[in-house]
Amino acid sequence: MLSIRHLSKTYANGVRALRDISLDIPNGMFGLLGPNGAGKSSLMRTIATLQDPDEGSIRLDDMDLLADKQATRRLLGYLPQEFGVYPKVSAEAMLDHFAVLKGVVAKGERRELVEALLRQVNLWDVRKRKLGSFSGGMRQRFGIAQALIGDPRLVIVDEPTAGLDPEERNRFLNLLAEIGERVVVILSTHIVEDVTDLCQRMAIIGQGQLLLAGEPYEAIRAL
Ligand code: ADP
Numbered sequence: 001m002l003s004i005r006h007l008s009k010t011y012a013n014g015v016r017a018l019r020d021i022s023l024d025i026p027n028g029m030f031g032l033l034g035p036n037g038a039g040k041s042s043l044m045r046t047i048a049t050l051q052d053p054d055e056g057s058i059r060l061d062d063m064d065l066l067a068d069k070q071a072t073r074r075l076l077g078y079l080p081q082e083f084g085v086y087p088k089v090s091a092e093a094m095l096d097h098f099a100v101l102k103g104v105v106a107k108g109e110r111r112e113l114v115e116a117l118l119r120q121v122n123l124w125d126v127r128k129r130k131l132g133s134f135s136g137g138m139r140q141r142f143g144i145a146q147a148l149i150g151d152p153r154l155v156i157v158d159e160p161t162a163g164l165d166p167e168e169r170n171r172f173l174n175l176l177a178e179i180g181e182r183v184v185v186i187l188s189t190h191i192v193e194d195v196t197d198l199c200q201r202m203a204i205i206g207q208g209q210l211l212l213a214g215e216p217y218e219a220i221r222a223l
Pocket residue numbers: 010011012013
């Protein structure tokens with residue numbers, strides 16, 4: 001269970017992106033829904049310890065995520081909204097590179113890991129292809145493979161379905177649902193169906209405030 005308490009963040013330009021957010025996120029798929037500018041990415045980046053809140057705490061079970069960022073990054077997988085890859089590098093080589101960055105040093109171990117991950121996201125057959133030739137859906141599945149290096153206990157996925165066609169979207173969401181059976185997955189999105197289709201719990205934020213949290217159908221009925 002991820003427990004967020006009294007999280008607030010005001011940027012240097014005066015925008016209050018997070019206003020006293022408190023939220024419990026149990027194991028499984030959790031949807032964070034809100035319009036553009038609501039504060040979803042700010043919350044995702046803060047949980048991923050990529051930016052500091054002004055106030056508040058974040059705990060995963062008994063661990064304080066903000067206290068030891070290095071330890072947090074070891075147990076966290078993150079697919080940012082703007083996920084950059086080198087277009088001229090093959091999927092296999094790029095994933096190997098990400099594994100090095102995550103501290104998997106032994107070459108043989110990396111080879112096994114890269115193969116297992118590429119198979120899991122169904123990109124093994126196209127492993128030699130350059131990332132620049134991938135469709136949006138393939139790129140997002142590659143992004144998930146990268147986020148799963150190191151067996152994370154918490155996976156954060158920021159607006160992953162924007163720009164995917166319906167088939168790619170379904171394929172991608174099914175993959176996330178599989179992962180959500182094992183670990184906490186937080187999916188941020190402005191698309192209601194992403195949440196109603198596969199999340200067990202959800203929250204809605206607007207203008208940096210938590211508007212409601214609960215089970216998707218209950219929550220949406222309450223709107
Ligand atoms: P801080 O976020 O640390 O308070 P800044 O406001 O200067 O500092 O912004 C940090 C980074 O976020 C910069 O790279 C900036 O270009 C980017 N940024 C600034 N304003 C926005 C915005 N409205 N939406 C998204 N990114 C922004």
